[in-house]
Amino acid sequence: DTAVSQTPKYLVTQMGNDKSIKCEQNLGHDTMYWYKQDSKKFLKIMFSYNNKELIINETVPNRFSPKSPDKAHLNLHINSLELGDSAVYFCASSHTSGGADTQYFGPGTRLTVL
């Protein structure tokens, strides 16, 4: 009965590789997010989708490409991984867009780029 789930939980890869992280929510929410948490625990939004449409795209390198095949799924594909991409990536969802709704976070994916 997990609300927001992410796979994989851990991802270790070499520089230059391409990898994907998957997220699914079973809360029936319209809005989903990707956040990046760096080694100092700083949490910053990367993307937000509402009903499969991109509504927030922060200044993220275009090596990062989100895809939302349906309301319940939001995936993150990263091309040509760099050392600085190492972080914990959190998926989240909320009932509506706009930001003033409770956001439910997944357990995170710890990405390590060697």
Add this chain to the structure above:
Amino acid sequence: GENVEQHPSTLSVQEGDSAVIKCTYSDSASNYFPWYKQELGKGPQLIIDIRSNVGEKKDQRIAVTLNKTAKHFSLHITETQPEDSAVYFCASLGFQKLVFGTGTRLLVSP
């Protein structure tokens, strides 16, 4: 854009003491201020939030106060317990997105 500062970065208290974490924000148009708790190895979880039309909100041992004039808001935890140990984040609503503070690591010693 919105900027949120959070203090202190670490806070150690004895079980039963109170803990206070403070945040300031820059965007005077912001009207929603949630607090999230992140336990080790888990995602952040909302513990309380406050909107700009109220100055204080309480939920059992947790309370949040908001001073819109000074652009300050604070989290108060009373009668702390070891299970309150975690990283706490304040946030402010910028344009359609939450801007998070830098986090406070709270350690409650038995």
